[in-house]
Amino acid sequence: MPAPVPFDPQAVAAATPHKRNPREGVETHRVICSTCDIACSVVTEVKKDRVVRVRSSDNPIFRDNICMKGIIAPKAFAHPDRILHPLKRVGERGSGEWERVSWEEAMADIGQRLKSVIKEYGPEAWAVSTSQWNTCTDHGLGRRVMNHIGSPNWISGVALCAGNTAAINRMTYGWFPMGDFNNTKCIVLIGHNPRRHSWTPIFNFIRSAQARGAKLIVMDPRRSSNAEVADIWLPLKAGSDAAMLLGWLKVIIDEELYDRDFVAQWTTGFEALCARVNEYPLARVAELTGCAPEMIAKAARLYATAGPSIIPWTPITDMQRNSTSGIRLQSILRAICGYLDVPGGETLQGFHPDIVPESTIEMHEILSDEQKAKQLGSDTHPAFTYRGQHAFAEPMKRVWGHEYPNQITGCYMANPSATFRAMAGEGAYPVKAFFALGNNTVLSYANMPLIIKAMMNQDLIVVHEHFMTPTAQLADYVLPGDSWLERPWLTDSFGWMSSYRASEKSMEPPGEATSTFDFWKKLAGALDRPDIVPWSDLESFYDDRLRGTGMSFRKFARSTEMYFARPEFRKYLRTGFATPSGKVELKSSVLEALGFDPLPYFREDPPLDADYPLKLFTGVREDGYFQTAQRQVPDMRKRSPEPVMFVSPGTARAHGLLEDEWVEVENQTGKISVKVGVRDAMPDGLVRIPHGWWKPEMKQGAGHLSGALEYSDAQLCRDDEDYLDREQGIPHLKGVPCRIVKLATQPVPGPEAGGEVV
Amino acid sequence: MTPDARELRRRERSAKLTLWLAERASRNNSLLDRLCRKIIARATRIKPDQDFMRDPLIDNDTGFDPDELERYQRGE
Missing domain, CATH: 3.40.50.740 (Rossmann fold)
Structure with a gap:
């Protein structure tokens, strides 16, 4: 996911740009870092025909958008194991x-x-x-x-x-919007936790927005670092995003906090939506999400009244068995609250x-x-x-x-x-x-x-x-x-x-x-x-x-570091929306024609299998790695040498788990080995599995795959129909049943980070 | 025009102005561009002790020696 361009100086926080004098023998280039998918504008310094340094941009509008993965790139790409020939x-x-x-x-x-x-x-x-x-x-x-x-x-x-997310957003209003972080008055993070070294520009924008008074609402089962500084934290059950957002709609519609003019002029299916939302009274939503009704209502009111608000894109809702409904509900909230294509809201570019x-x-x-x-x-x-x-x-x-x-x-x-x-x-x-x-x-x-x-x-x-x-x-x-x-x-x-x-x-x-x-x-x-x-x-x-x-x-x-057209807001006044009806389709004509429920809904989990009493969520990254990459970079590997799962102290006690011990996590799809990390921020019963682990130093080839068979979270990710989103067919990665198995013997660390099992 | 509509118009004008400033600042060629960049830098300045983006790992990074990288690449 690329970062939004920070075009508003009021929100592009601080720091006077350094005046850098050209250094002898050093050539500089303006570059976009692609180590991860966020695309930060940075500067490279070149000596002897080689990039020797990556630093942040001299342009204040890209202030400090750089992380540890960016600055290590000259060494990472000079790695002796890099493939250089076919x-x-x-x-x-x-x-x-x-x-x-x-x-x-x-x-x-x-x-x-x-x-x-x-x-x-x-x-x-x-x-x-x-x-x-x-x-x-x-x-x-x-x-x-x-x-x-x-x-x-x-x-x-x-x-x-x-x-x-882009494809599903279109079902409601015909485009995938980008939140205007720089002018917004309220940000809603759904499970997403941008940090200084992970999704750096987004972290920067959120902190900048808070510094100028914007509110922050965080929905996250964990007490994430963003939850700790939020105005409201909703510790919902993993995978219950759609239920939570149905609860928000219930409050916003019942209390008439939505933009009535916009809804009347620019939406279709509002009555049908209301009927669906009435199936989710707060007591039911509280049961589905594990959050108190009062807190759900408080958050919904804040979103609807503090605006213009944004719900930035989140990978978390993308990866759930109710993904389509969850994404649609985000879209519907944006629309009925009047936040589409307005400054501080969700821009359609x-x-x-x-x-x-x-x-x-x-x-x-x-x-x-x-x-x-x-x-x-x-x-x-x-x-x-x-x-x-x-x-x-x-x-x-x-x-x-x-x-x-x-x-x-x-x-x-x-x-x-x-x-x-x-x-x-x-x-x-x-x-x-x-x-x-x-x-x-x-x-x-x-x-x-x-x-x-x-x-x-x-x-x-x-x-x-x-x-x-x-x-x-x-x-x-x-x-x-x-x-x-x-x-x-x-x-x-x-x-x-x-x-x-x-x-x-x-x-x-x-x-x-x-x-x-x-x-x-x-x-x-x-x-x-x-x-x-x-x-x-x-x-x-x-x-x-x-x-x-x-x-x-x-x-x-x-x-030109950035080339863009002058903004035009509320373009729909001129063009309508890019949906079959030309309006915001709260009830999706496209989903209906495809044979699906045209309204958002919440499909509850299958009954819990007693053999797999815990739930795992995966997709989480360590700061030094992006997806499955960088495990071979020594400086990054030192920071996270082994895959570590996180559990709460209560879960650790219940299963007799000790910090740093190796265990196996398994479900019906497969099993992996991980070390135990006990974290106060984790809720009981939930297991956080790190994403993308393999060990480049381990044996290659079929049957080994450099440790991927032992450590990769993809071994635990199911794609049977119960755990697929109906409309998209994407897997549920947030709340999959699993169990933890203690090992009779612990691996002994070998000369390499992988160690050998004895 | 309702107060809400007036406020929206005000925000739209403000957003357009700041985008124009950012565009000029990004170009950084002419005197006007540089003036825009200075305006942005000044408008966004915050106190160093409140600067949440300061990080020793980044701030103290001096990069690599090209010969060291060359040796590293050769596996030495």
């Missing part, structure tokens, strides 16, 4: 036997084998998984190539993190008219309806697939000028679980070629055993990566990717915002590492379709996209 598998899949080949040799063989798969099984037998912060220079080219070749089966981690957006590059219109209909998962869980978004084509064209405007790349995706089933031979048709670009697929989705089975059933796997990840270990080809220090970039936050920023190239990539742009260009050539990616290189591609600004990329990057 590698071809020579032994059995997962054997760990590789030979170095040239790019030409690799791409010729990849092209030939992909063509064979397409010839035998059809173009839909090719699936791609990516993560945008690593593959910054994809810019929609992956979808463009796939659309020309005929495959709709593109998946990404954004299916359960922001991309799906559209694309910048001067610059060619990635959606245009993607060319979804070229993919035939017949192939779109084959998109995996669209039959059962269509919300973010072509089928689910089809009804928005006309309204989007009318309001935003594009038939297929993709936001956060999440609006026309295949369903990940359905894709892995097809890859494993359990789908409606086979998928036999799989490409993972900057994406550690094995650890990044639910049901890791299924993903491994799927990978082992492929005819061709191509991975574009920095390191030999567990996913790369199962590939046929591992190709070296460049880093954000080594390439230029141009970003509009994946279509979320209308502002653009450029990032300068600071140094040459090491070895034969190349950009994602280069990868797609080479692949188009290998498929005998060089016309699909006609630009000679990345900068000429940017020059083309920037033509409407009257600037070349180099001039743009040198002269």
Whole structure:
């Protein structure tokens, strides 16, 4: 999720910019950090043709947007284990036997084998998984190539993190808004906990807003660091977001705290919504959420009356079995309280008219309806697939000028679980070629055993990566990717915002590492379709996209840190909303037409299995790591050497757990080993599992996967129907039944961080 | 016009002005750009002891020696 650009000086807190004198022998570049997905504007310092330092921007509007992961980047990308040349598998899949080949040799063989798969099984037998912060220079080219070749089966981690939020927001008001942190009077954090070194700009904005008097409401089962400084903390049960928000609506509607004029003029389905909300009196909501009715009411009143308020995007609601309803309820609250597209509220920005957006590059219109209909998962869980978004084509064209405007790349995706089933031979048709670009697929989705089975059933796997990840270990080809220090970039936050920023190239990539742009260009050539990616290189591609600004990329990057159109608020007065009705659809006509409940609801958990009496939530990151990355960076690993689960003192006592002891956490899907961390901030009965663990120093290859089989939380993430959101088919990661098993013997730390079990 | 509508108009005008300032400050080419940057810096200044973004790990970072990185990359 990219950070909003801090365009209001009243909220961009403090610090006089340092006046930095140029140092002899040091060259500086304005760069956007892509170590995580937040995209902070920073400065690199280069000596002897190498980035030696990453520091915060000199521009006060990007003040202090830098964290420990950013400053370690020069060393992280200089790691001796970085993949610098194309590698071809020579032994059995997962054997760990590789030979170095040239790019030409690799791409010729990849092209030939992909063509064979397409010839035998059809173009839909090719699936791609990516993560945008690593593959910054994809810019929609992956979808463009796939659309020309005929495959709709593109998946990404954004299916359960922001991309799906974008698609579901559209169901209510036809776009995915960005909260105006800088002018808001009240912020609602739902389970999300931005910190100084994790989601740094958001942390900065929240603290700045509080410093100027904005209120903060936090919903979180844990007493998070944001909960500790909140005006109201609602310690709700994990996974009960939708129930809580139904309770808020009950209060706001009953007490007539909503914007009556807006509701009357600009919404449909208010009466039906009221009827649904009446099914959730506060006593019921209190039971579902575990929070006192008075506190629920107090928070709802604060949100509705202190505004304009914002509910910033949260990954937490994205990853629940009531995700669609939870996201819809956030949207409905924003709308009926009158916070849409107003200063301090939720801005609907559209694309910048001067610059060619990635959606245009993607060319979804070229993919035939017949192939779109084959998109995996669209039959059962269509919300973010072509089928689910089809009804928005006309309204989007009318309001935003594009038939297929993709936001956060999440609006026309295949369903990940359905894709892995097809890859494993359990789908409606086979998928036999799989490409993972900057994406550690094995650890990044639910049901890791299924993903491994799927990978082992492929005819061709191509991975574009920095390191030999567990996913790369199962590939046929591992190709070296460049880093954000080594390439230029141009970003509009994946279509979320209308502002653009450029990032300068600071140094040459090491070895034969190349950009994602280069990868797609080479692949188009290998498929005998060089016309699909006609630009000679990345900068000429940017020059083309920037033509409407009257600037070349180099001039743009040198002269402008941020390029945006003058804001226009309440654009809906002129255009209406990009929904089939042109209004805010409190009762969604699109969901109804797809056969789902058009109103938000709360689906209660299945009965608790006595064998698994605890609940786990996963997805939490340590400050030094982002997702599954950085475990090989010594400075970061020292800070978090082992995966640690958090439990409350009460849970620890009840299960006889000691601080720092190794235990196993298991459920019906799998089990992992973790150390125990007893934390006062945790509620009883809840287990926090860290996300993305593997140990690069451990044995590679199938059956080992560098410790991923022992430590990855994806082993515990279920994707059976009871634990999938109905409309999207994304997994429930917040409140999954589990149990803790004490070990008869403790692992003895070995010479490496992993240790050996005795 | 209702008081609420007047307040909304005021906020919209204020937001547009600050965006214009930020745009100029971001460009930082002309004298006017630099003046805008100074205005932003002044408007957003807070006391050092209240500055929640100060962090020794970041503030004391001096980067790396290029030769050290070279040796590290070679696995030495």
